Amino acid sequence: MPLREISLPESQVLIYESKHPPGERVPDHHHRIYQILYFLNGHGTISLEGKAYEVTGDQMVYIAPYSEHAVHAQSRMTVLVLAFGDFLCGLPGGRDFFIRSLARSKYQMLDPFAAAQVRDSFRQILYEQTRADRFSSLSIRSHLLGALVTIARGWEMQRAPDLNTQRAxxxxxxxxxxYFERLSAEDLADMLKITARHMNDIFKQQYHVTPIQYLTEVRLQRAKELLLNTDKEVVSICFEVGFETLSTFYRAFKRKVGVSPLQFRSLQRASVDVPPP
Incomplete structure (x- = not known):
């Protein structure tokens, strides 16, 4: 099968748009480098190592070097192609990451949360590619690494036995x-394209609390860690863990722990005789 060369810039990362009119067929070929195809719109099929997959918007295909692939556009398709070399191999754990997670081509329907994060990474890379100042190469690589980690975690998520377990x-x-972002039940449900009630039901079935209750638990646990292990002011901790107001933080903390944040810090340090940091 023919080799198609793609020339990469100094950053070893290139993102570009690929348009396919209805009926177009891109025959089997391969590259020396890695590719991520992110389908923006349209629908069609992609063949990876002889196996065909249906593709449509918000789906992604990862293509390893020398992996044979072909594309057939059944409607007008627009695809963002992210091409990159193996520059991450120089980072601690980078070579192992490439060998374990990126050795084989994969088709993936991204979950809504991962799709939003990957889209943001692609936008940042597009911006830095246009900006092209002396920091752009480093920034591009960092955003690519973020996208790859999100994608690899998505592969792990897909091992769940059923759809509702995956969603939970x-x-x-x-x-x-x-947890530090402003999250609401409505926003979380919208990203999953289900109702808030259905979201609460499937999450409670798995974890026995609603997503928002779990969010509060995660924030409070992080706040307790910061109270014990740092000397930060309560107002700073409140901000860091994602509470919008100090009064909301105090109420949630006292309801869960039984004492105020400062009382918790004093009591815990006194009980183990640990000096403040």
Missing amino acids: NMLRHHIETR
């Missing part, structure tokens, strides 16, 4: 990694 796991992971 997605929510839990999103909350644990984004």
Whole structure:
């Protein structure tokens, strides 16, 4: 099968738009480098190593070097292509990451949370590619690394046995990694394209609390860690863990722990005779 060369810039990362009119067929070919195809709109099929997959908007295909692939556009398709070399191999754990997570081509329907994060990474790379100042190469690589980690975590999520378990796991992971952001039940449900009531039901079935209750638990646990292990002011901790107001933080903390944040810090340090940091 033919080799198609793609020339990469100094950053070893290139993102570009690929348009496919209805009926177009891109025959089997391969590249020496890695690619992520992110389908913006339209629908069609992509063949990876002889196996065909249906593709449409918000879906992603990862293509490893020398992996044979072909594309057939059944309607007008617009695809963002992110091409990159193996520059991450120089980072601690980078080579192992490439070998374990990126050795084989994969088709993936991104969960809504991961899709939003990957879209943001692609936009940042597009911006830095246009900006092209002396920091752009470093910034581009950091955003690519973020996208790759999100994608690799998505592959792990797909091992869940059924759709509702996948959804519950997605929510839990999103909350644990984004607890400091402003999150509402409506926004979380919208991202999953289900009702807030259905979201609460499937999450409670798995974890025995609603997503918002779990969000509060995660924030309070992080606040307790900061109270014990740092000398930060309560107002700073409140801000860091994602509470919008100090009064809301105090009420939630006292309801859960039984004492105020400062009392908790004093009592815990006194009980183990630990000096403040």
